[in-house]
């Protein structure tokens with residue numbers, strides 16, 4: 265059969281290298297290159313990206329050098345120490361604990377949980393939505409009933425109950441508990457797009473080419489909804505920072521001896537702290553605002569990169 | 581034995597409605613269609629929009645869940661998925677899709693698109709595979725630069741060629757060509773059609789050529805089936821259909837072919853109006869009480885029409901065809 269093609273085309277094995285080279289010269293750039301050029305074209309987004317990456321690296325590495333139990337010990341001498349002093353760059357709280365150190369460890373915990381939560385819940389939600397939307401029929405029906413059941417549960421209350429009945433938990437268990445309740449939104453969104461995408465002829469063409477269902481789902485359909493996935497993941501990440509901080513603020517997140525952005529903002533519950541001891545809560549609040557804004561900026565650029573008609577960067 | 585035999589094929593889509601979302605009715609997209617395709621021929625399937633042509637085509641490729649009926653290939657019924665697997669069915673039967681843009685994955689490079697059936701059905705080395713893709717591009721008249729580009733960077737005609745290259749990649753025996761040129765302008769239409777014929781000669785492929793345009797079909801097909809609302813109303817050779825049409829639906833389709841000769845335009849218009857007149861007056865003769873087409877009856881060995889036996893023979897006599 266190969267001879268058949270040899271006969272009817274004037275291309276033979278000898279031309280392979282030359283033609284490949286020709287084609288490479290004309291090739292369209294890869295997605296990574298497109299995203300990078302998009303960041304280069306948008307200075308604020310570039311700044312946002314640098315802020316996020318360097319900040320995350322800083323707290324992740326910085327936290328390694330801090331002895332948390334020792335840091336969390338009460339130190340009467342440091343009672344509400346003023347900020348910008350040699351021992352306490354950002355002052356100290358009512359127990360004389362360094363705000364700066366708590367901020368580093370707390371950010372590490374909060375961001376770590378947000379990343380873990382985003383990775384687990386988005387991965388699960390994306391797979392759930394893709395499979396449910398692609399197979400349609402009975403599989404979809406069953407999966408949607410489970411989805412409905414999960415949506416029916418009062419989420420915040422369930423988390424509070426679970427946190428109360430589980431005797432010992434840390435940031436890892438907490439991440440898993442949150443993940444049980446945070447995949448639904450993503451899955452619904454992905455399912456609706458998958459339903460529309462599965463109808464398109466390129467999926468039929470892949471089926472007719474003998475490609476398996478799993479390959480069609482993850483290698484054909486998923487890249488086509490990647491812009492939706494990227495935007496949803498960045499937004500969930502910003503939102504997930506809020507999930508943990510919100511619960512810790514209410515006192516149901518991480519245990520009290522584990523600092524987090526939420527427990528630090530909870531200092532603002534005391535009117536005295538709000539007016540006189542602003543350094544106990546303001547840095548954490550500012551950090552959350554800056555992080556969430558930067559993340560949404562980066563998300564916008566990724567969306568533009570994924571959608572050819574909105575691009576601002578030029579490649580070459 | 582024919583290459584492929586389609587018997588009493590039915591594809592019904594359920595309509596759900598009401599409080600319980602139960603199946604209350606169905607769209608009978610294909611409702612009892614039978615025909616055979618011989619090796620090496622081009623079989624035309626013609627009908628207006630929504631008559632069920634694409635659905636029939638997709639059923640033959642194995643993309644549609646068939647309600648009932650059978651499609652026999654090499655002695656096996658390929659409406660069953662396990663038989664398709666056993667035969668590596670899609671190695672032999674491929675499809676060119678109606679909408680070339682939507683049938684090419686926008687996120688894949690042309691190389692990966694054309695190589696997809698090769699990767700699944702033939703174990704080629706990386707270099708052999710690339711060489712085959714380059715040869716295919718060459719055969720459909722595209723340059724090697726196309727290799728690493730994306731579908732949106734091509735024109736409609738070029739995309740249709742990419743679709744053709746993918747369909748012939750595994751050197752199949754039958755290609756379902758679903759309106760391969762309807763979206764193209766006239767000059768490009770002729771190019772693509774001629775080149776489909778060229779491939780057919782060189783590779784000995786059969787086509788099931790789907791179209792709503794009898795003008796294009798005349799150029800391509802030896803045998804033609806006319807489809808109307810999910811049923812076949814007339815089957816015959818090119819001569820039977822174009823020179824001795826019996827069913828009013830076929831006559832209407834023929835009358836709708838645009839006349840390019842300016843001098844005979846008036847005559848053409850008059851004959852079209854005459855056909856419309858007959859259609860309005862005699863609709864009840866050509867369709868049963870439910871407004872559905874009758875079962876097919878044979879009038880000559882090659883020619884069958886969906887009419888009651890006596891009406892068919894009477895019409896055939898008028899047309900000057902003799903019962904064999």
Ligand SMILES: Nc1ncnc2c1ncn2[C@@H]1O[C@H](COP(=O)(O)OP(=O)(O)OP(=O)(O)O)[C@@H](O)[C@H]1O
Nearest residue numbers: 593607609627628629630631632633634635636792
């Ligand atoms: N998935 C589906 N669900 C419900 N009805 C459908 C579905 N696909 C097709 N139909 C119906 O089946 C009928 C036949 O559709 P089909 O696509 O086969 O028509 P066609 O002859 O190819 O028309 P065209 O020339 O416009 O392509 C139409 O009435 C259409 O509404």
Ligand SMILES: [Mg+2]
Nearest residue numbers: 633634635678
């Ligand atoms: Mg169609």
